[in-house]
Amino acid sequence: MNFQTQSVPLTPVQEAMVAASSKRPWLYLEQIVCHLAQECLNPDILVAAFQSLVEQSPVLRLAIHSRGAAPPAQHIATPQDVAVETLDWAPVSPDDIRQQLQTFLETDRAKGCPLDAAPCFRLTLIRTGPTSSILVWSFPHALLDGRSFAPLLAQAFTNYEAIEVGRPSPIAPEVSNDAFLHHCAISEALDHAAGEAYFARTLDDWEGDTGLIDFRQEPGRKETLIQQLTTHETKALVSLAKATGVTLSTVVCAAWGIVLARFTGRADAVFGMTLSGRHLLENTKTALGCFIVTVPFRVKLDQDLSIGTLLRSVRKGQLEIRPFEHTPLAGLRRLTNVPPGKPLLESSLMFETASLDVRMQDYGDAWQHRRVELHEEDDLPLTVAAYQDEALRLEVEYDGKQVPQAPRLARYLKNLLCELAHAPPTTQLAQLSMLDEGERQRLEFLASATDTRVSEPCCITAFERQATHWPDRMALERIGGGKLTYGELDAAANALAQRLIDRGIAHGDVVGICATRSPAFVVAILAIWKAGAALGLS
Template identity: 25%
Template sequence: MGESSAGQSVTQSSSETDLKQRLADLPPDKLAALHKRLLQKRQPYQPIRRLPDAAYYPLSFHQQRLWFIEQLQPETPLYNVSRAMHLKGQLQYVALKSALQALLNRHEALRTTFHVLNGEPMQRINAASELVLPVVDLQVDGVDTEASLPLHLSKEGQRIFDLSADLLFRATLFRLADDQHVLQLTIHHLACDGWSLGLLFNELAILYRDFYSEPGCELPPAVIRYVDFARWQRELQQQRLFAERIQWWKRHLANAPAVLELATDKPRPLINSGSGAFMQLDIPAQLREQLEVLVREENVTLYMILLAGFFILLHRYTGMEKFLVGTTSAGRHRPETHSIVGFFVDTMVVKADLSGAPTVREVLQRVRQTVINAVEHSDVPFDRIVESLDLPRDLSRHGLFQVLFNAPPQYDLDFNDLEATPVKVDAQISRFDLEMTFAEGANKTTGITWNTDLFNAATIQRMLGHYAALLRAIATSPEQPVCQMPMLTEPERLQLLVQWNDTADGFSGARCIHDLFEQQVERTPAADAVVFGNEKLTYRELNQRANQLAHYLVARGVGPESLVGLCLERSPELIVSILGILKAGAAYVPLDPGYPQKRLDTIMEDTGIHLMLTQADLVMRFTGVATILPGDTAAYPLDNPGLQGSPGQLAYIIFTSGSTGRPKGGMIEQYALVNFILAAQRVVQLDHRARLLSVTTISFDIFALELFLPLLCGASMILASRETAMDGHALARLLTRSRTTHLQATPTTWQMLVDVDWQPP
């Protein structure tokens, strides 16, 4: 709710003197063209006429859309407008109540109810009744008024209006102390907008002074009523104007993205509940002064700078160069409407354009022109624009745009001897994903209202910090490209550059990954280490078979920095081979048997492998290299080789997919592997009861995690065959049969399990 100063910002972007000078500087041809355009746009002014009194009146286009929304979402406070004022001093209750009664008598919109006649919504102006001003005394022993007041304000602000029976205007006075009160006004949006609030509070202050100490003060009568404006909207001349404006908006919004792809903390619900919260943003005085300097330099308004900063924030969060953001305009294009309380505020859509890596100054000028064009064509109800676009209905999000930038008009208060300051009413409502508001003065509400179904408070706090950082960058370095603007807060920079990089930690006595495995063998020799179908290897058995292979390799001349190829189908022998190669001080080079021969040849060529551990049916794929088969090592010793490895030795070489060219080998050293596994264990915290199912190919780096994470804590590694890992039904059965407790896999594998309706135990 509320309206931005977008419309006002255009006329305030330069002074009258500056405008005259700019006109004088125009060349004759452009001055003539401007004069011609103004003549073409000139239309005879026809004032809004006052209607004869009637029992019922039609709704305005603004009211009509809101009324329909209320029918779709009944019994919600989504369109309650609630404001509160802290009044310090000796409050005169009778004068305040009389002033509020005078407001109710003066403004018919506050006494309007809504009814259905012959299937059409209509509004009825009711006679003024006596206003009730309840006083809620919060001076209760043991009650913290600062803590209880927000709860009372929120509860009162969420009380539902009966649109067909209730006054759409409520006032409540909270007594905090004899000289401290809070006045809360709650009005339904059908009868009020941000401009109206300014009128009401200004007139309330005048009337309060009148009833209190300055009798005889009279407010000028309104020229027309809100119902006259509603009827005027439907006149033929206005319909023609609306049709012209709608065509411009359809061209302006053509090809605009339908959704702002803003990442959320929670899944978007199918139906937007409207639940929200507010978080305040304080703009320091020094930053405000710096922005005002830029206002003058760039011939823009503060509103335009703040909107540009919001565009840049959303661009940096989403990566989108073009998107739509909602804002609001007063909707009071006719002077007769300026003194009327009612629902005039209208929505305006502005298209953000951050394409081409623009600088801040370029973005400011784009925003300036965009706002000027939008305001020039804003004298058509937004609802008519939406109807013409025939948008698909989506109850989960606001149509056309999902974020709003709002800068409601500012107002100040003078309650005679009372000191009046605003109090935020957290109505816990949000009609959009995000709503950024900038307001100062008596209605200070600068900050973000967000949909709590989508975002956590911590995310919004970070977002406000990033917005403030961008505003500082705009003020101090407007020549820099927006993609290079600093956005992190100082605490975030400290966390990212210092704290998160302070990863030094005590290192275990083990020099290599197989040393840690041997230590685990001593702790749990009889536990199952590897399970493959009906075949099992205990920690002792796995270690002894790996030792035999290691002794064999050493006898073949394998040692530190030697590279041994490894091409085996998924089986316990694969795990034995990896450990045996590492125990011999060598590094293994994994080659998946399922890979094309060309890829295997490329890896062998790049690494210069001369020795290959493989199986009988694969030997023919590796000509020119010596091969070792399972069973060749049976005669070798069972004890640990006892070789002293170095943390800097290679553990394995893993090759990239080659999607961007020739596959490249990454050399992983022992210390990196040990560091990774120990760090992962600190997070995952597996213990001896865990059963981790391995489905990853040996040629993927993450296979090392599936192998060593369970084997360093006494857990069991469940090895899935290639066929099982690629079959959703078979994999689901194995998960259940093996009593698997942990599985890490790619999104493709998880989707495969979802497709077969697998459910974790």
């Protein structure tokens, strides 16, 4: 196929990114920030270096265009001239530079980035002193995934150094590789019947709507917080992974599943797992483009499970999913019991073997004196990115309105990983704590406190007293909709209790409930108790 004249379709992930950013331009915009403490770059040479980079790399000449009612497509376009915006912050103090940079990045992100003309990126060079500068490179995630950033950034600086001394620039083989376009063409031709069948099995009876996300709140701009383990803890987790025949990514995946399940009061968790997606073609491990995929991944728990058993089970699931990882995510919700209007995924997890800053240090001595930051924002309310640097780094990106409890979840994840680092593989999950020391002490105090007051003879009596005194007060409110006052709840429970009695339920019987977590679930519990029966729980 001649990619100079023919278009190729977007991958499902690219399509989702383009759709999301068309509504909220700040989404899926990548910002690479290079802090150059000992270099004040020349703007003209910088432009020439990136112009050469565009000519060297087919993926940087991609443009995405709409096709009316048909899905958008991409093609290699004739590139326009590269430009750079220059700013002079040399007179500004270091503290003010940090604040100004934050403000600049927010403003830059809000602009989004047009996709219909190549090259689809922006350069901003900020002079911060006589011998220091900051380079900001902004581009759409739909063009490049995380594995593509380091080779292109390194090639740009190689070009700069070559132009500066007047010699030809060597080109890394992966920079000129056009495998991504072949990947897109093959991806379009895939038959997803087997993948849909696989996910229908693994997501069978999954109801979603866990209460983790407050969907009454409109999506807002996201925040990022960072948790970091120690080098010693990271080495201990790697040792645990080796001892159980898995990888560190498996350990982090299992830990996130445990945190979500415990926090939402369930025995399992489903979340998005972002994978490299580089298995359709050979020799694409170092190819450049947006190969990544996101798949729903389910972690099933039993407190009697040992750490080793769970990790091996999770690893088995990670390997089984690989043949089906390109199954379009958009069509999978219909295969589950997730309520209409609610998303299949409420959070996602991404694992990389190194952060961008650490990757860049492999490109020579000059990078030991440069610091590289990566700023991202996707459209899920909660995203965890884990980087296996010398010390494991966790970046939790969250919508503070929809997931105000995200800081607690981030702490729980770190705490649980620290517990795993010090636990043998035979340890049962029930023995692992994810609580902070303060939370643990408060719970222990409550458990040991002695209450000398006369207790209510029955919780139903206490509830009915409340309903009699304050019938119009709100008793239940479900995230996303559904409310009952005490009077309404009591009346509904009485009606259902009478139906149970009419069907032969008697004092001492055990009654189970098969229902989603909702106000109706609470009505059923109260009705069982009012009928004199006991609630059967697994």
